[in-house]
Amino acid sequence: MGFDPSSVFLTFDIGCSSNMGDFLNGYALHGLHGRAIPTAIGMKLANHKMPVIAVMGDGGCYGEGGNHLLHACRGNHDITVLVFDNGVYGLTTGQVAPTAKKGFKSKSTPAGVIETPINPLSLTISQGATFVAQGFAGNQSQLAELIGKGIAHKGFSLINILQPCVSFNPTRSFDYYKEKTYLLPESYNAGDFRKALDEVEESVLQEKFPLGVIYETEKPVFTDGLIQLADKTLVDKSPITHLESILQDFK
Amino acid sequence: MNKKFLWKIGGEAGFGIMTVGLNFSKIAAHSGYHIFDYTEYPSLIRGGHNTYEVLVSPDIVGASKKTIDLLVCLNKDTFELDKERLARDSMVIYDGDEFAPEGNYQLISLPLRAILKEEEAKEIMLNNIALGASLALMDWDLKYLEEIFIEAFSKKGNDIVEVNKKVARRGFDYIKKNYSELIVKDFPIRQAETKVVLTGNESFSLGSIAADCGLYCAYPMTPASSVQTVLANYAEKTGMVVRHSEDEIAVINTAIGSSWAGVRSAVGTSGGGFALMVEGISLAGMLETPLVIFLSQRPAPATGMPTWTEQGDLLFAVNAGHGDFPKIVLAPGDVQEMFELTVKAFDLADIYQTPVIVLSDKFLSESHQSLDLQKISDFSKNYKPNRGKIVAQVQGQTYQRYQVTDDGISPMLIPGAKGIFYQSNSYEHLENGYTTEAADERIKQADKRNRKLETYLKKDFQKPEIYGDFNKSEIVFISWGSNKGPILEAMKELENASLIHFTHVYPLDQGILIPFFPEGKRYILVENNQTGQFGRLLRGETGIEIKEKLLKYDGRSFWPEEIIKYVKPRRI
Numbered sequence A: 001m002g003f004d005p006s007s008v009f010l011t012f013d014i015g016c017s018s019n020m021g022d023f024l025n026g027y028a029l030h031g032l033h034g035r036a037i038p039t040a041i042g043m044k045l046a047n048h049k050m051p052v053i054a055v056m057g058d059g060g061c062y063g064e065g066g067n068h069l070l071h072a073c074r075g076n077h078d079i080t081v082l083v084f085d086n087g088v089y090g091l092t093t094g095q096v097a098p099t100a101k102k103g104f105k106s107k108s109t110p111a112g113v114i115e116t117p118i119n120p121l122s123l124t125i126s127q128g129a130t131f132v133a134q135g136f137a138g139n140q141s142q143l144a145e146l147i148g149k150g151i152a153h154k155g156f157s158l159i160n161i162l163q164p165c166v167s168f169n170p171t172r173s174f175d176y177y178k179e180k181t182y183l184l185p186e187s188y189n190a191g192d193f194r195k196a197l198d199e200v201e202e203s204v205l206q207e208k209f210p211l212g213v214i215y216e217t218e219k220p221v222f223t224d225g226l227i228q229l230a231d232k233t234l235v236d237k238s239p240i241t242h243l244e245s246i247l248q249d250f251k
Numbered sequence B: 001m002n003k004k005f006l007w008k009i010g011g012e013a014g015f016g017i018m019t020v021g022l023n024f025s026k027i028a029a030h031s032g033y034h035i036f037d038y039t040e041y042p043s044l045i046r047g048g049h050n051t052y053e054v055l056v057s058p059d060i061v062g063a064s065k066k067t068i069d070l071l072v073c074l075n076k077d078t079f080e081l082d083k084e085r086l087a088r089d090s091m092v093i094y095d096g097d098e099f100a101p102e103g104n105y106q107l108i109s110l111p112l113r114a115i116l117k118e119e120e121a122k123e124i125m126l127n128n129i130a131l132g133a134s135l136a137l138m139d140w141d142l143k144y145l146e147e148i149f150i151e152a153f154s155k156k157g158n159d160i161v162e163v164n165k166k167v168a169r170r171g172f173d174y175i176k177k178n179y180s181e182l183i184v185k186d187f188p189i190r191q192a193e194t195k196v197v198l199t200g201n202e203s204f205s206l207g208s209i210a211a212d213c214g215l216y217c218a219y220p221m222t223p224a225s226s227v228q229t230v231l232a233n234y235a236e237k238t239g240m241v242v243r244h245s246e247d248e249i250a251v252i253n254t255a256i257g258s259s260w261a262g263v264r265s266a267v268g269t270s271g272g273g274f275a276l277m278v279e280g281i282s283l284a285g286m287l288e289t290p291l292v293i294f295l296s297q298r299p300a301p302a303t304g305m306p307t308w309t310e311q312g313d314l315l316f317a318v319n320a321g322h323g324d325f326p327k328i329v330l331a332p333g334d335v336q337e338m339f340e341l342t343v344k345a346f347d348l349a350d351i352y353q354t355p356v357i358v359l360s361d362k363f364l365s366e367s368h369q370s371l372d373l374q375k376i377s378d379f380s381k382n383y384k385p386n387r388g389k390i391v392a393q394v395q396g397q398t399y400q401r402y403q404v405t406d407d408g409i410s411p412m413l414i415p416g417a418k419g420i421f422y423q424s425n426s427y428e429h430l431e432n433g434y435t436t437e438a439a440d441e442r443i444k445q446a447d448k449r450n451r452k453l454e455t456y457l458k459k460d461f462q463k464p465e466i467y468g469d470f471n472k473s474e475i476v477f478i479s480w481g482s483n484k485g486p487i488l489e490a491m492k493e494l495e496n497a498s499l500i501h502f503t504h505v506y507p508l509d510q511g512i513l514i515p516f517f518p519e520g521k522r523y524i525l526v527e528n529n530q531t532g533q534f535g536r537l538l539r540g541e542t543g544i545e546i547k548e549k550l551l552k553y554d555g556r557s558f559w560p561e562e563i564i565k566y567v568k569p570r571r572i
Helices: A017-022 A036-046 A058-064 A066-075 A120-126 A140-152 A174-180 A193-201 A243-248 B017-030 B076-085 B112-118 B123-137 B143-156 B158-178 B200-210 B225-233 B248-260 B271-287 B314-319 B335-352 B362-366 B373-382 B439-459 B481-491 B510-516 B533-542 B560-567
Strands: A009-012 A027-030 A052-057 A080-085 A131-136 A157-162 A181-183 A209-216 B005-012 B034-040 B049-057 B068-073 B086-094 B106-109 B195-199 B215-218 B241-244 B265-269 B291-297 B328-330 B355-361 B368-372 B423-425 B465-467 B475-480 B497-502 B504-506 B522-527 B548-551
Touching: A009 A017, A009 A036, A017 A027, A017 A052, A017 A080, A017 B423, A027 B248, A036 A052, A036 A058, A036 A066, A036 A080, A036 B215, A036 B248, A052 A058, A058 A066, A058 A080, A058 A120, A066 A120, A066 B248, A080 A140, A120 A131, A120 A157, A120 A193, A120 A209, A131 A140, A140 A157, A140 A209, A174 A181, A193 A209, A243 B200, A243 B373, B005 B017, B005 B076, B005 B123, B017 B034, B017 B049, B017 B123, B017 B143, B017 B195, B017 B368, B049 B076, B068 B076, B068 B123, B076 B086, B086 B123, B112 B123, B112 B158, B123 B143, B123 B158, B143 B158, B195 B200, B195 B335, B195 B373, B200 B225, B200 B291, B200 B335, B200 B355, B200 B362, B200 B373, B215 B225, B215 B248, B225 B241, B241 B248, B248 B265, B248 B271, B248 B291, B265 B271, B271 B291, B271 B314, B271 B355, B271 B423, B291 B335, B291 B362, B314 B328, B314 B355, B314 B504, B314 B533, B328 B335, B335 B355, B335 B368, B335 B373, B335 B439, B355 B362, B355 B481, B362 B481, B368 B373, B465 B481, B475 B481, B475 B533, B481 B497, B481 B522, B481 B560, B504 B533, B510 B533, B522 B533, B522 B560
Parallel strands: A009 A027, A009 A052, A027 B423, A052 A080, A080 A157, A131 A157, A181 A209, B005 B068, B068 B086, B086 B106, B215 B241, B215 B265, B265 B291, B291 B355, B328 B355, B475 B497, B475 B522, B522 B548
Antiparallel strands: A131 A209, B005 B049, B034 B049, B034 B368, B195 B368, B328 B504, B465 B497
16 A cells, blocks of 8 residues: 555554554554544544554454444544454453354353344444445455555444454354355445445344455545644644634633 | 622523623623632523622632622522621612512612513513613623623624613613612722633633644533533634544543644543543553643532532542553642643643643632733743654654653654654553563663653742741641632731642652741641542642641632631631
8 A cells, every 4th residue: 555654553452453563563552442443533633644543352342442433433533443353352361252152151251141242344334434344364365455445445444354263262263264254246235335234234143254345435534524624634733823812702 | 998899690590690790700800800700500401590709809809708799689599598698788689579688788679570571671681681780880881791792692683782782771770860879989990901801711721722732622521511612612713623522531542642643632521521531541641642631620429519619639630540650730729820830731741741630620610710811912922832852853763762761751753754653552661662571671661751750840840839928927828729719818808827829739849848838837728628638648748747627528619708717716
């Protein structure tokens, strides 16, 4: 994409996924668990000409930071969120994640998890995300392409990345994903909101995971609505010189 | 001459009490006087009782007083609730068709509702009849009020402007005709420097604008909410981005993101919202990202008393955030100090690359004071942001974000510069920002961060201000923040008292502060909280213990009279 490490802002959550902070070169903020999205929004508001990528796990994005995800979708903030989805909390050695299958026995749910898993794709599409894709760690060339498309997309993009946790989640092995994922057909139209929702509605419960761009549309992004940012980025804005005239209003 | 005059209006919520009160304040300032105002209202949008009181004085004033000189009763409740604050000379305006107050006061029966009916005006305009009458009693005129009406209502149509003018004139003329003997002669319209009338929140807002704050992020919470409203209203003019995020956790992390990217950023809230921000404060301390946090206190715990005042969050603010990291807490004592310290807070946050908390409370946040317009204007014209070691470019390729330095402050490169990159890291890190768990590296970075406090105490800590003649005084009040006004007003009636007023409340330094407390004086700690939190902080940080305490935690600020009464009987 023609980027070098100086031309991208990265924000990392907390988790195995986000330890990528020590391996991926870029201007990076390695922040708090669940908070990579608001941090990314702040970066984008400060310098909306820079691409901003948030790297998170399923726990941080769909659990701890779930509220931020909902509102980032509806704001269509021009950031790219990469979610490493392995159905388990690996860094804390094997507790249940919000994406785990109902009944999954983990360290925090020895009798099996009672809740049904979250559906990140239908959730984000329905809340206004303008680019939603799913990739698989076992299909690296497609995944790279999806990430590239997500970054190039103007608006909120989420890429859910299915991947095994070889240490703490034997139920989500490489073979499991090989069997349960499928490529979207050539004929699939990612611009159709209804179809996209239909495609993913049952995918999590039925464990049939589509790979590819699920939904994509064009809408004004959050910073388009800020007249303050029409000419310059916030970080380059000229100093305020209007206090004198504002003071007149308080006489 | 009676140097202070207290006007108070009361009525049902929805009667426009806040508007009429502010207009009285502005007209008083325009007539050449200083004002201090104070409002009371319940946490409801309709119903309940609202009041607004304005103290008028030729001198700067920092608190109200107990005795009301003119009480405007838009309903009977106003009289019943406030009659204990009336003296024999106090004037009472009431609608004789509604009720008749009992008592030996200067009673002024004003046919509010009859006038309203004759002018076919809406009930909301009752307050302007009363305001017109009040201005007549002050011996002021209607000119400035009429300008205010044009400014406020011309968009709604000339009819609205005219009917407002008309009803105010009716009230004004009624007094001139029927009660001219009661007109106050002590406050004639006089020439004085042009004043602005600001609340503490407005002062914080203007200070942020002056300091070139680029992003203000908040989630509404009384009594901090009006900062967001003011800044949002001026956002297009100032270029500031004012964001209302989904919750306070998002608020602080968004501000950290934008500050990290080089933009001066601030957040604002009250105690409950601040509680949600606490993890973010610790993050800003670790990342060494500048951040200004406006915390306007109200009585707690939990939801507490949302529209009332208290200084109960001092120790919470000082201790907010897990782990040891540097933090600066400032507590302005009045609206002028709020402006100056807000600007300073942005500089300190940048210089020390760490969170700076500006503490307010409902009393300071929502009370208006009159300030010299020119003084603020000149200050902002001459102000240049001091961003310390924050830079847009660095020489060479060996930049290290967390370089160990003698003063604890590392150069911060604004992200985006070509040819370089780095990670700001929530994990303990090496000088280059990469994660580490090595014991010696941990110590290096922890010590580096902590050295910023030593540097601050040497270079930027401002000693407490002494008011009154300390050497001659027998009684020394020790206080912080918004108690300054009531204490200074009390001191006007006490010959032998002085005040040590703290604005830079954390960190504190034993060596600097011990000389402030020589033996042989009666030291009294005055705080608007239950447990004397500043006293505990002072003792913990410096070993100085103030045994005598005057504490108030009923949701109200101190009355100067309460302070006088506390001190005086014990002198006999």
